[in-house]
Structures are given as C-alpha cells and as structure tokens.
Amino acid sequence: MPAVELRLAQGTPCWVSLLTDDLPGARAFYGALLGWTYTPGPGQLGDYVRAELDGAPVAGLGVSTATGFPVQWTTYFAVDDADRTAQLVRECGGTVAVGPLQAERAGRMAIAADVSGAVFGLWQGEEHLGREAGREPGAPAWAELLTPDAEGAAGFYSTVLDRPVRSGPEETALLVDGRPVAGIRHRAELRGHPPRWRTHFVVRDAELTARHTLGLGGRVLVEPHDTARGRAARLADPQGGHFSVLEVLP
Structure with a gap:
C-alpha cells in the first residue's frame, strides 16, 4: 500500500519508528531483512532516516540520545490535534515525554506513555501523512x-x-x-x-x-x-x- 495522500483518521496507527544506539547497523540489518532503502528525515529529529519501499516511506530510524534508553520500536497514532491529544494523555494519567514539537514541514509529534508505562507516539501529519498497515512485504x-x-x-x-x-x-x-x-x-x-x-x-x-x-x-x-x-x-x-x-x- 503506498503512502496515503489524505490524513488518516484519528486513532489509526500511521507510523513506526526505531530508536537505536547503532543507526548504521540498524540500517544494514533492516535493509537486508525487509528490503528497505533510506532517505534523510527531518533535521529537527537529529540523526534520523526514513525507510522506504519502492520510494514510499514505511518507517523511521533514529539515534537515541538518552543514556540507558532501550532500543525499541514505537507505534505512532494519527491525531487531528497533537497538542490537544497530548493534554488528554496527561488528564487520563499518562505522561508526555517529548513534545508536542514541530518536525519541520512533515508534521507535529509527541512521544507519550500510557498509565502502565507503554510508550507510543502521536502524529499530526502535514506534508508527511504516514502509512496505514498493509500487506506489502516489508511494510x-x-x-x-x-x-x-x-x-x-x-x-x-x-x-x-x-x-x-x-x-x-x-x-x-x-x-x-x-x-x-x-x-x-x-x-x-x-x-x-x-x-x-x-x-x-x-x-x-x-x-x-x-x-x-x-x-x-x-x-x-x-x-x-x-x-x-x-x-x-x-x-x-x-x-x-x-x-x-x-x-x-x-
């Protein structure tokens, strides 16, 4: 399934991103395993690349800057208003660790955790609208x-x-x-x-x-x-x- 042209409905998982302590190693591993190629991502996110299948973005890979932070994949959910949803996270007993912040023209994002500590992301797409789950190998x-x-x-x-x-x-x-x-x-x-x-x-x-x-x-x-x-x-x-x-x- 190609990248969407319209913003996904709120609540739809729209993106996955990996934070790792070895970006070159992760790029090589997932490129060989899932057939990904890479292009640069928003500069505000640091050393970050977008993984692509046939020219369409499917995932993000970046470097963790937090000492002792585990290597992990994060699921992002599409939202209509990242600031409002981040406030709801807090009101419902969760925490917001990063943002909401602007990722250049790509969109607005936040990284949060639910009441049990599970980490997830919020994505208000602008130029980059994300990708819905599909059936294409590697997606x-x-x-x-x-x-x-x-x-x-x-x-x-x-x-x-x-x-x-x-x-x-x-x-x-x-x-x-x-x-x-x-x-x-x-x-x-x-x-x-x-x-x-x-x-x-x-x-x-x-x-x-x-x-x-x-x-x-x-x-x-x-x-x-x-x-x-x-x-x-x-x-x-x-x-x-x-x-x-x-x-x-x-």
Whole structure:
C-alpha cells in the first residue's frame, strides 16, 4: 500500500519508528531483512532516516540520545490535534515525554506513555501523512499492546484517541470506522519487560525470515507459529530492538 495522500483518521496507527544506539547497523540489518532503502528525515529529529519501499516511506530510524534508553520500536497514532491529544494523555494519567514539537514541514509529534508505562507516539501529519498497515512485504502489518491491565489500557486509548474498542476472547481491538486497527492483549507476566507496543512487519515466509535474521546477527525470540492473523515470529535485531513478522492471511 503506498503512502496515503489524505490524513488518516484519528486513532489509526500511521507510523513506526526505531530508536537505536547503532543507526548504521540498524540500517544494514533492516535493509537486508525487509528490503528497505533510506532517505534523510527531518533535521529537527537529529540523526534520523526514513525507510522506504519502492520510494514510499514505511518507517523511521533514529539515534537515541538518552543514556540507558532501550532500543525499541514505537507505534505512532494519527491525531487531528497533537497538542490537544497530548493534554488528554496527561488528564487520563499518562505522561508526555517529548513534545508536542514541530518536525519541520512533515508534521507535529509527541512521544507519550500510557498509565502502565507503554510508550507510543502521536502524529499530526502535514506534508508527511504516514502509512496505514498493509500487506506489502516489508511494510507495517499490525500494532499490538501487551499489558497487565488490558481493561485500563482500553479505557485510556479509547478516551485519548476518541475511538471505541471491542472486547474479544483473546484481545481487545481499537476500532476506526468499525474496523480493528490495533490490539490490546492482557499479559500478566511480561518477563521483566515493561508493557509495550509490538510492531509487526509483513513477510512472505516467517520461517525463512527467522533464519535470515540469525544470519544477519539477530535473534529469534519466539519461533514461527500460527496466530489468528497468520504465521508469526518474534525477533530481535543485533542492537536488541524487538519486533515481530507476520505472514498476512489472504
């Protein structure tokens, strides 16, 4: 799916961005694994590049300037007004760590955390409107929150993003125009990790991608397995950034 020409509806996951301590290494790894090429991003964001597929942006990669900050992927949600939504985050018990700030002409952004500490971003697109999840290999496929308080998280994101949620047997879905755009899943034990949003990328073959990850110096955290959305695997890049891959069902 190409980059959108109209701003995505509020609450839609519209962008993913990696903060790493080794940008050249991350560029090489994801370029080889997912077929990405790179162009410079907004200068206000420091050493930052946009990853592209066939000339269309799909993700951002930047350098973390915070000492001890973990290498991680961040999911951004489209919003109509980043300043207003950031204030709602605070009113609902979350925190705003960065911004809202202007990223040149690309748009206005903020980085926040929900009541359990899961980090996410807000994006008010201007020249850069973001990208909706799609089915093209290498593109973002799905966003999923793992949290010990799924009910509280569902209420938080529903209020902050002004979108309804739908509870299911395995996860709660955030809805935009009646369709699920992100999942919230209860995990009582997160094995020492804080609550977090998982980033999934489309691949043609989860087994092959897992083997390729090992060959590129990464790790396989969870072997390929069947899920309701397709065959998936949980991986880590050589710098320690966790991500998932997903064979999207027809």
